[in-house]
Amino acid sequence: MNILVLNCGSSSLKFQVINVTQETIDQNAEDLLAKGVIERIGSQSLITLKPTGRKTQKKALPFRNHAQAIDFVLKWLVSEDSDVTAISKLSDIQSVGHRVVHGGEKFSKSVLINDEVIEGIEDCIDLAPLHNPANLDGIAAIEQILGKGVPQAAVFDTAFHSEMPQDSYLYPIPYQFYRRYKIRRYGFHGTSHRYISYRYRFLTNTPKSETNIITLHLGNGCSACAIREGKSADTSMGMTPLEGLTMGTRTGDIDPAILEYLHLKEGITYSHLFNMLNKQSGLLGISGLTNDMRELLEEEEENQDRRASLAIDIFCRRVRKYIGAYLANMNGADAIIFSGGIGENSATIRSRICQNLSWFGVAIDEERNQSMSGGNEGIISTSDSKVKLVVIPTNEELLIARDTYRCVEGII
Ligand code: ADP
Numbered sequence: 001m002n003i004l005v006l007n008c009g010s011s012s013l014k015f016q017v018i019n020v021t022q023e024t025i026d027q028n029a030e031d032l033l034a035k036g037v038i039e040r041i042g043s044q045s046l047i048t049l050k051p052t053g054r055k056t057q058k059k060a061l062p063f064r065n066h067a068q069a070i071d072f073v074l075k076w077l078v079s080e081d082s083d084v085t086a087i088s089k090l091s092d093i094q095s096v097g098h099r100v101v102h103g104g105e106k107f108s109k110s111v112l113i114n115d116e117v118i119e120g121i122e123d124c125i126d127l128a129p130l131h132n133p134a135n136l137d138g139i140a141a142i143e144q145i146l147g148k149g150v151p152q153a154a155v156f157d158t159a160f161h162s163e164m165p166q167d168s169y170l171y172p173i174p175y176q177f178y179r180r181y182k183i184r185r186y187g188f189h190g191t192s193h194r195y196i197s198y199r200y201r202f203l204t205n206t207p208k209s210e211t212n213i214i215t216l217h218l219g220n221g222c223s224a225c226a227i228r229e230g231k232s233a234d235t236s237m238g239m240t241p242l243e244g245l246t247m248g249t250r251t252g253d254i255d256p257a258i259l260e261y262l263h264l265k266e267g268i269t270y271s272h273l274f275n276m277l278n279k280q281s282g283l284l285g286i287s288g289l290t291n292d293m294r295e296l297l298e299e300e301e302e303n304q305d306r307r308a309s310l311a312i313d314i315f316c317r318r319v320r321k322y323i324g325a326y327l328a329n330m331n332g333a334d335a336i337i338f339s340g341g342i343g344e345n346s347a348t349i350r351s352r353i354c355q356n357l358s359w360f361g362v363a364i365d366e367e368r369n370q371s372m373s374g375g376n377e378g379i380i381s382t383s384d385s386k387v388k389l390v391v392i393p394t395n396e397e398l399l400i401a402r403d404t405y406r407c408v409e410g411i412i
Contacts, residue, residue, distance in 0.1 A: 001408065002033065002092055003401045004077075006070070007099040008138035010130040013038040013069045017077065017093070018401040019086060025405070028202055030398050034077065034084050038069045045069065051082050066134060067141035074145055096142050096152045097404030099191065099396065100135045102128035103156030105182060110159065110403035110412060113139055113152040121154065127186070127239070153407040155400040160190030161225075161232040168234040185243075187235035189217045191396040193225040194232075196339050198399075199392050201230070203377070206334075214326050214333050216319060217394060218349070219340035220248040220291065224319065226326040226333075234329065236322055242277060246311075246318045248291030251281040253318075286311035293342045293349065316352040323353070327360055327387075335388040336362065338380075344393045345373045350380065354389065361386025 001021065007014040019031040036049040047059040063069045076082050078089055086092060098113075104124040111117050118139065125132045135154075142152055161169075169185040170178060177183045196215045201208060208230035215225045222245040226234040236244025236252070246252045259273050268276075276285075284291040287307045289299060293315075299308035327333055338350050347369045354364045363385040372380050372391045381389035406412040 001094045001405055002086055003404050004074075004093050004096045004142075005099070005397045005400045005404070006096060006138050006142070007397070007400075008066050008134040010134055011039070011041050013041060013066060013073070013138070014397075015073055016397040016401070017084065017087065018398060020401050020405040025402055030395070033086055034082060035397075036073065036076075038063065038073070041066060041069050047072075049076060049082065051084050054083060057081070066137040067144070070138060070141040071145060090146060093146065093150070095150060095404050095408050096146070097400040098135055098138055098152060098154050099157065099400055100154045101131035101157045101188070102186065103154075103158045103162075104186070105162070107154070107156045108159055108162035110153055110155040110400075110407055112407045113154050117154055127182075151404075151408045153400075153404040155191060155403045157188045157190050158186045160194040161185075161187030161235050163231045164233060164235070171238075183239060185235070185238045187223070187225070187232065188237045188241045189221065189223045189225075189235075190232070191399050192217045192339065192394040193223075193227065193235070195395055195399045196337050196392050197227050197230065199377070199395075200335060200337055200390060203390075203392075204335075204388075212330060212333050213335040213337060214323055214330075215337045215339065216323075216343050217340040218245075218319070218338065218343035221250070222247045222252075222319075222340065222342075224322040224326065226330050228330055234326065245322060246315045247282045248293075249279050249282050249284045251277045251285070283311045283315060286314055293346060297346065297348060312349070312352070316349060316355075319353045320356065323357065324360075332360075333387060335390050337390045337392050339392050339394040344375070344391060347373065350389070350391075362389065364389055 002017060002019050005016045005018060014037050016035040017033040019033060024031055032052050034051045039046045041063050044060055045063040049057040077084060077087050100121055102124040104127055106120045121132055121136055139152055193215045197211060200213060201211055211227060211230040213227050215227060217223050221241055224236045224245060225232055242250050244252045262268055262273060283296060287296055289308060290296060296308045296312055299305040323336060342349055350369055351364060354362055363382040365380060365382045369380040372378060375393050377392045379388055379390050
């Protein structure tokens, strides 16, 4: 089954076309046909297209909205320009899987999209005002172009965390606000944590019920997840993706009283404050330079930039703090897994995070660590480390494609 996977961000569109069969799932193989990104939807958009095995194509075109961008992608896929042999007409795309950011308490697994599901996603707009509308635009655009006959599935970022126990997901604020407004931890990056956990099980031949691990998705957005018996038991992102680890531009945890204090001192409105917490904080806020970890590491090494160093130290300390908290709450774990752009590629950051974890029996093997980057996966701890350290590149799109296949086949 040729599946188009769509990830509609607030102003971007990422897509992949993956062929999925029961055989590729059983063999844990991936048959990627093409992928691409369209950035800056709403103005002059930048388009990057990559048919598998062929050169990357770059273009710039003005797209007003997601519908226009999706229309372009579909036309490109069937054109000679893309040269994707498996797809020469629109009917060669047999189903579409959407990454949907917020499923609230309604969706605990991936589902085939129908009117009721669309209503459910609409009901969660309050919780993800930038993302859910973009996801809905994507769903509507596909229905308009490919017709109602092509099945579409929704794969939720929050679904993997839906089994968290109440003492993990409830905030200690008056209980009526949970009852009235469903204010609670939902967690995000669920598809990524689920994929990493699945991949760990596959690599180590561990049954799901015996999978007790901590997964770290460290990219521009960052989150940690405590996985007990194969299920999400706790995660660092909260009701929104702002909570938890220090991120590229997001604060992660801070004292909420800072908001009131800054509001009084600087007369800044709450909406400006939230913009600051989301877009001008984290690595960017501390360094005053960039939200990009690679650039910060370069600044630190080449120019001994003090604030770049400080931003990196704060980032690593916060990750370590969550590892410690989860090890305590889970009564230990079998593995700590690094993923996301930073976790997959930066041996330095992995090494700095693991400093002072020896008390827990965590021992990094520096030679293995230094050799692990650029999409490789494997163990980077010493053979006698009590807790394994593992690098596993995430692949949310593959999991979305497989879930879509299962939804269409009715086996989810
Ligand atoms: P997103 O959350 O947007 O998907 P990614 O998972 O692609 O982000 O991660 C982006 C981050 O990964 C950036 O901070 C980037 O600098 C960092 N990164 C990528 N490669 C390296 C590297 N070799 N060393 C350090 N950081 C890296």
